Amino acid sequence: MKYSKSIKHSLLFALFLCATFKMSSQELNALVIVNSDQVQSSNKQLYDNLQASISDYINNTKWTDKNYKPQERINCAITLTILEQPSTNDFKGNISIIATRPVYNSTYQSPILNYKDNNLSFNYTEFQNLIYNENSFQSNLVSILTFYVYTVLGIDADSFELNGGEEYHKQAEKVINLAQQGGFSGWNRIDGNNTRYQLNENILSPTYKDFRTALYKYHLDGLDIMSEDKKTAKSNISDAVLLLNNIYNTRPNAFLLRVFMDTKSDEIVDIFSDGPRINAVKLKETLLKIYPSYNEKWDQIKI
Known part of the structure; x- marks a missing residue:
């Protein structure tokens, strides 16, 4: 589905303004939480300082x-949950990232990434400056944060332009290559499934190109025209999700299918359980097939 001329012109004008006027604001507006409730520590101020430093x-x-x-x-x-503090400066736990994207002509924020990394391990000294060096590995904490920043930037850009986030996913790949020098888990092919390495490798792989195409069509051809034509928007969103069937047919257990569904499942159900109806039979059948873990959710879709 193409935008109307008026919407095209509005978007082009907005992009022109973004490119023309210099702004001092950074790219992210991140709420950072460091949860240390499960760690018995006499120095809770350390975690407050860690949270402030990350933010x-x-x-x-x-x-x-x-x-x-x-x-x-x-x-x-971004939530860091500290589960262990093996020594004064060593920490283990998990990190969760939830990122959203505004929808055109709406106050709604659509989730673009809802992801939990259970392989968080790092060294941190209180009041330590967090600085990323593009030429050498210095800190696993900084590498992890930097990796997810570029991944969020990449996925956000992919939702506005087909493969628009390529440069950011490539930056995330550079972070991976440097972090492999540190000896921490999650950065190498041999570290198993559902790792930072696998997330980035899959996003950049031509094998999973339909993941990024689906992101683009789902948002730009779907959600962004919802205020103009709900039925067409829903039809386009359905078509975008159906692209994931191509991934399933070649890689039934593809990591990116889980990433997409963990992020979008609730939104998909909201879209197709209310408002103007479209023929969603094929959509529901495909969702039940490719991601049966959420069958209770998919049953709410009205066909």
């Missing part, structure tokens, strides 16, 4: 050469 690093670093208006910053929530 400052993510929100006050200029990650791209693009200029963002304050309202254009990507909203995200």
Whole structure:
């Protein structure tokens, strides 16, 4: 589905303004939480300082050469849950990332990534400056944060332009290559499934190209025209999701299918359980097939 001329012109004008006027705002508006409830520690202030340092690093670093208006910053929530503190400066746990994207002509924020990484392990000294060096590995914490920042930037850009996030996913790949020097898990092919390595490798792989195509069509051809034509928008969203069937047919257990469904399942159900009806039989059948873990959700889709 193509935009009407008026919407095209509005979007082009907005993009022109973004490219023309220099803004001081950074790209991300991140809420950072460090949860240490499960760790018995006498120095709770350390975790407060860690949270402040991470927030400052993510929100006050200029990650791209693009200029963002304050309202254009990507909203995200990053939660580090510390499960172990083996020694004074060593920490283990998990990190969750939730990022959203605004929908055209709406106040709605659509989730573009809802992901939990259970392989969080890092060293941190209180009041340590978090600085990323593009030429050498220095900190696993900084590498993990930087990797997910570029991944969020990449997925966000992919939702506005077909493969528009390529440069950011390539930056994330560079982070991986450097982090492999640190000896921490999650950065190498041999580290197993559902790792940072696998996430980035899959996103960049031609084998899974329909993942990024689906992101683009789902948002730009679907959600972004919802205010103009709900039935057409829903039809386009259905077509976008059906593209994932191509991945399933070659890789039934593809990691990116889980990433997409963990992020979009609730939204898909909301879209297709209310409002104007379209023929969603094929959509529901495909969802039941490719991601049966959410069958209770898919049953709510009205066909």
